[in-house]
Amino acid sequence: MKKVFLFAIAILFFNSCQNDEATSADSSFAMKSASADYSGYPATVQTVSGNITTNTTWTNDRVWEVSGVVRVIGAKLTIQPGTFIKAKVLGSGVATGVLVITKTGQIDAQGTAASPVIFTSFNLLDGNAATKATPGDFGGLVLLGDAQVNTGVTTNVIEGLGDQPNPSDFYYGGTNNAHNAGALNYVRIEFAGRILDATTGVEINGLTLGGVGSGTVIDHVQVSYGRDDSFEFFGGTVNASHLVSFAPDDDNFDFDFGYTGSITKAIAIADKDSTHSLSGGNPDSNGIELDNNATGTSTAIITRPVISQLSIIGASSSTNAALYENAIHVRRLGQINLSNVTVTGYLTGIRWESPSLPANSTWSLLSVHGFTNPVLPVGTALGFGSTTSTVSPATAWGLTQPFFNDGTLNFAGATGAFKTEANWTNTWTKFTNF
Numbered sequence: 001m002k003k004v005f006l007f008a009i010a011i012l013f014f015n016s017c018q019n020d021e022a023t024s025a026d027s028s029f030a031m032k033s034a035s036a037d038y039s040g041y042p043a044t045v046q047t048v049s050g051n052i053t054t055n056t057t058w059t060n061d062r063v064w065e066v067s068g069v070v071r072v073i074g075a076k077l078t079i080q081p082g083t084f085i086k087a088k089v090l091g092s093g094v095a096t097g098v099l100v101i102t103k104t105g106q107i108d109a110q111g112t113a114a115s116p117v118i119f120t121s122f123n124l125l126d127g128n129a130a131t132k133a134t135p136g137d138f139g140g141l142v143l144l145g146d147a148q149v150n151t152g153v154t155t156n157v158i159e160g161l162g163d164q165p166n167p168s169d170f171y172y173g174g175t176n177n178a179h180n181a182g183a184l185n186y187v188r189i190e191f192a193g194r195i196l197d198a199t200t201g202v203e204i205n206g207l208t209l210g211g212v213g214s215g216t217v218i219d220h221v222q223v224s225y226g227r228d229d230s231f232e233f234f235g236g237t238v239n240a241s242h243l244v245s246f247a248p249d250d251d252n253f254d255f256d257f258g259y260t261g262s263i264t265k266a267i268a269i270a271d272k273d274s275t276h277s278l279s280g281g282n283p284d285s286n287g288i289e290l291d292n293n294a295t296g297t298s299t300a301i302i303t304r305p306v307i308s309q310l311s312i313i314g315a316s317s318s319t320n321a322a323l324y325e326n327a328i329h330v331r332r333l334g335q336i337n338l339s340n341v342t343v344t345g346y347l348t349g350i351r352w353e354s355p356s357l358p359a360n361s362t363w364s365l366l367s368v369h370g371f372t373n374p375v376l377p378v379g380t381a382l383g384f385g386s387t388t389s390t391v392s393p394a395t396a397w398g399l400t401q402p403f404f405n406d407g408t409l410n411f412a413g414a415t416g417a418f419k420t421e422a423n424w425t426n427t428w429t430k431f432t433n434f
Helices: none
Strands: 003-006 032-035 045-048 056-058 063-066 069-072 076-079 084-087 098-101 106-110 117-119 140-144 182-190 194-197 202-204 207-210 217-224 231-234 240-246 253-256 262-269 288-291 306-313 326-331 337-344 348-352 362-369 373-376 386-389 430-433
Touching (some): 253 262, 326 337, 337 348, 373 386
Parallel strands (some): 045 063, 063 084, 069 098, 084 117, 106 182, 117 182, 140 207, 207 231, 288 326, 348 373
Antiparallel strands (some): 003 430
């Protein structure tokens, strides 16, 4: 039977000297059953296929069913608050439920905290409490633009859609760093993803951004139970804030091809009972996976996200943490800028893989826990204002039970996702256990 849960985070917020009075929104992080499936969604279903080439609005008085790969070309797609979007079932191996905002298109998905826009499994909108949602039930949301990437070409075909006709519809990359793909506000993407080639890792993520520019707004977006990564940035300069990644099969946040934007206020939470990616039989899921490019080649533009106020929360035991790889994995000449970041619940906290050198990255107010190694290579000094630890993660950095499967989630400390804004995950997020 499906169980859909509301997610409420209780936060104890202190300043760095811990002189302020602590506040708590809710003392319990226990999953609260809301219903067997989504209730109150419209009975009317409208199917959309092919290309959207004129300005179009998806209203919240019906469920919108995406058949195949739908492209927005030279037009704006507006989605009203409280709108549900699902995939049409077309058969095994067929790409379906993929919404692509091409270089010339825009999306304006303006949800609210009370009425987010929801891309979700058709199994949660079928009125049958016996069916279960599965990662891959929705294909994914893809935004493409003509901001810079480090490949040297402007005809990059976005990963996961190379088998589709008219490949030029899926091009990304260019010279317009102010490119505007539109806005995503208060949006949830659930049970999404498409595996095109598992051997080579060619997949669609929950939210894929290719060459998306800084004119785009990405704010308050949750991706849950993805079949691949929750968020992947292929180059571009787009900035994003208030991101929630929950229980992806692979990585929570993935950065490639010269992405240089900023991520502010983000949280990644693992579910030990979800599916877990393997590579060569070994765990391959990371909180962050970062590459300059697939070959680790030096380029004029180096992948270097600027990330502040981030919490990456893994598992509460070393046994469960062994289902994952690293909390943060910087490799293949990639670099990273971290500020006010808390990491806990992985065997390895941060792994710098040669030739990505720690000396080429920067960090401050960085608290890292690892059951085996907080930082690799062993002996890497994190420097002033940073801390490493191998103590029990349940008490590391003042966090009280920060693990999804184990109950209450309380934050007490000056680092991490809630440093300056408590409770920003309230009301619009949802955690689903199946």
